[in-house]
Amino acid sequence: MSTAIRLHAAIHTKHVVRLQRRAPYSMLASLKRIVNRTPASPPTPTKVPDIQLHHGKKRIDNFSWMEQLDHPDLVGYIQAENEQVLFTKQSMSKAAFLKRAVLSEMKKRLHVPRMQAPLSTVAHGYEYYSRTSPYGMVYLRKKLGESKEEVLLNAGFLRSLNMSIRKVLLSPDHNIFAYNTETEGMEYGDLHLKDLHKETQGEKNETLHDVFNFVWANNETVYYTVPNEQLRPYRVYAHRIGTAQEDDVLVYEETDDTVFVDITSTKDMKYVTINSNSLSSSEIRVVDATHDYATSTQPHIQLVQPREKDIEYYVDHHKDTFYILTNADGATNFKLARMPDNMIGREHWQDVITMAENEKIEDVDVFQNHLVIYGRRDGLPMILCHDLSTQETYPVELPERFCVLQPGTNLDFDTEKFRFSIHSPFAHESTYDYDMSSRRLTSVRVQPIHRFDRSKYACTRVYSTSHDGTKVPITLIHRKDMELHGRNPVLMRGYGAYGVSTEPQFRIENFPLLERGWVIALAHVRGGSELGRQWYEHGKLEHKMNSFHDFISVAEHLIKSKVTSPEYLSAMGTSAGGLLVGAMLHLRPDLFKALVLRVPFVDPLSSMLNPELPLTQVEYPEWGNPTDDPSAYDLIQSYSPYDNVQGLNVPATYVTAGMKDQRVAYWQPLKLVAKLRDMLPSPSSSSVLLKVDLDRGHFGGGAEQEIRLSEVAEQVAFLISRVQKT
Incomplete structure (x- = not known):
């Protein structure tokens, strides 16, 4: 029912929150009253030169006015751009037909039962599960041996409020169902505590406001984090059930603007951990989960290890031992160590599991008799089991080689089984149980793609050679009968930032392309973590250009090996991946026929130059500080799409923006397109x-599935209409 408590070997982008000013209601309302006129030509953006001086260098930004939500020309420009898309769809019959066809094909692939398989363990005589209804997620439970279901929460009502569920979690005694909601684009919201006692009839229901994340400490206490005005989680509060929120105890406050706070509880529920993380370091405090705030408002807080530059560590607890996942002592791809819980300090850390050069640890799950390690070997997923009694470590053979591995919730600490799921380019999520005693893998649920002949398709791994001789992995998803004649339409994908790997995951939009003979090429460029921590380190800061060189090398390899040619090559990127793909507009536009940039981070220099933008400082370890460092300024300017586009040999380009996006401000894609149109x-x-x-935030609007599919179908149709010749 909830996310399992885990150790994390990397800070993911979901934790790196960038708040931009939100569009006022009056502006959005006026934009929604668009009159459908027929534009005779593309919009002509207004140019207002903004002359800036940084490190003695002049920068002219003609479209910085778009960063002002109240600028009188902004509404008109957005309206004109949206009308242009509408006009293009209506006037180009091929694109309109393609969109309808693609949408229909994607819907067919979704005709699979979506109910989540029941958890492998039960608690307090109940079995918990969830299912997807046409109106949203429904969370249920039923007593063992009975068929009658109890609805814990039907989340369908949230849709009309433009809200969604962030997290659900039961109290340890399973008597309170906690869930927090968010209004689209906010990324925080209310925490609802629903009393499940039959005799109290919900009289003890509570709501806490402005909650970012939460965990249960015990049956009477819930800990939660709140963000500041810049959306940086910075405070941890303890709430005692049945008391007012204004009486909650401030347990910890992080004053460093480059650090955000998260909370977890150890798997054995002995401790609550307060994690102060930056993009490159961590500092953790532990609090006794049994502390009674009714008797004392001052819990005993222990610092596990003071922060050190470029050292990350994450902790869990088992019996009388803390387990630490860390990159300390040169363990670039992380190692697992342990220390007694009464001897806290790095000097007491003892190695338990170390990794080979081609391996990395990404996650650890702690059980009574075993540790489960999730990671990668040669860039592909792996699972290791470690027997705590014999100290033997052995691998679990996965059913797929090219796949995305997702640990299960695995709430039960005292069990010999754990659950995990995988999904691949050719299959929906499939769920498996592994018995650590018998070492036997059992299939719980396999979901094939509706009306899709998997036997005709394959995943292969090839390599390109980048500018410095580095071999860059490429995952190709294609028909087995693909011919090397240079005329295969290809869609390249990549990301290359924050250590986030480009995964061979299930994407519904791939199937209309695959069945038309397309090849999907996943470019595993530096900046991701596919090949370990160094792969990430060599794609950020002063090494950032490696990401772009790698992407170019992948395109050149596909052309040289006769998989495709520039007339048939396209690329798609989202967010920081939009920066990667968007840079091709000025670095190598000759290689591509069409590009799709989804909420792209294409004006990094303007963002990183403004320290008043919330959380800009948090991202200095990723991009650099162009305000104080002239070399960082020069480097970011050298690859910034907005600063470098020339308007020459521009591939057909489709760009999206979200007015409620708090991570990539709406004005970034707007400014890029305005400059392209001008040039x-x-x-x-x-x-x-x-x-x-x-209505869109960074991760999509609160729209129904039909609308989301329609948006993706439009992008796929755009690619087909620009690239495919038949």
Whole structure:
């Protein structure tokens, strides 16, 4: 029912929150009253030169006015761009037909039962599970041996409120169902505590406000974090059930603007951990989970290890021992250590599991008799089991080689089984149980793709050679009968930032392409963590250009090996992946026929130059500080798409933006498209398109599945209409 308590070997982008000013209601309302007129030509953006001086160098930004939500020209420009997309769809019959066909094909692939398999363990005489209804997720339980279901929460009502569920978690005694909600784009919201006692009839229901994350400490106490005005989680509070929120105890406050706070509880529920993380270091405090705030408002807090530059560590607890996942002592790809819980300090850390050079640890799950290690070997997923009694470590053979591995919730500490799921380019999520005593893998649920002949397709791994001789992995998803004649339409994907790997995951939008003979090429460029921590380190800060060189090398390899040619090559990137793909507009536009940039981070220099933007400082370890460091300024400017586009040989480009996006501000894609339109020598109505979603946050709007599928179908149709010749 909840996310398992885990150790994390990397800080993921979901923790790196960038708050931008939200569009006022009056502005959004006026934008939604768009009159459908027929634009004769693409919008002509207003140029207002903004002359900036940084480190003695002049920078002219003609479209910085778009960063002002109250600028009188902004509404008109957004309206004109959205009308241009509408006009293009209506006037290009092929694109309109393709979108309908693609949408229909994607829907067919979703005709699979989506109910989550029951958890492998039960608690307090109940079995817990969830299922997807046409209106949203439904959380249920039923007593063992009975068929009658009890609805814990039907989340369908949230849709009309433009809200969604962030997390659900039961109290240890399973008498309170806790869930927190968020309004689209906010990334925090209310924490609801629902009393499940039959005799009290919900009289003890409570709601806490402005909650970012939460965990249970015991049956009477819940800990939660709150964000500051810049959306940085910085405080930890303890709430005692049945008391007012204003009486909650402030347990910890993080004053460093480069650090955000998260909380977890150890798997054995002995401790609550307070994690102060930056992009490159961590500092953890532990609090006794049994502390009674009714008798004392001052819990005993222990610091596990003071922060050290570039040292990360994460902890869990088992019996009388802390287990530490860390990159200390040169363990670049992380190792697992332990120390007695009464002898806290790095000097007491003892290695338990270390990794080979081609391996890395990403996650650890602690059980009564075993440790389960999730990681990668040669860039591909792996699971290791470690027997705590014999100290033997052995691998679990996975059913798929090219897949995405997802640990299960695995709430039960005292069990010999654990659950995990995998999904691959050719299959929905499939769920498995592994028995650590018998070493036997059992399939719980396998979900094949509806009306899809998997036997005709394959995943293969090839390598390109980057500018410095580095071999860059490429995962190709393709028909087995693919011919090397240079005319296969190809969609490249990549990300290359924050240590986030580009995964061979299930994507519903791939199937209309695959069945039309397309090849999907996943570029595992530096900046991700596919090949370990060094792969990430060599794709950020002063090494950031490696990401772009790697992506170019992948494109060149596909062309040289006759998989495709520039007339048939396209690319798609989202967020920081939009920066990777967007940089091709000026670095190598000759290699691509079409690009799709989804909420792209394409004006990194403007963002990183403004320390007043919330959490800019948090991202200095990723991109550098161009305000104080001239070399960082020069480097970011050298690859920034907005600063470098020339309007020459521009591939057909489709760009999206979200007005409620708090991570990549709406104005970044707007400014890029405006500059492209201004520089194109003879702009056509469909060479560059910008779709601005008025209700979208960074991870999509609170729209129904039909609307989300329609948006993706439009992007796929755009690619097919620009690239495919038949």
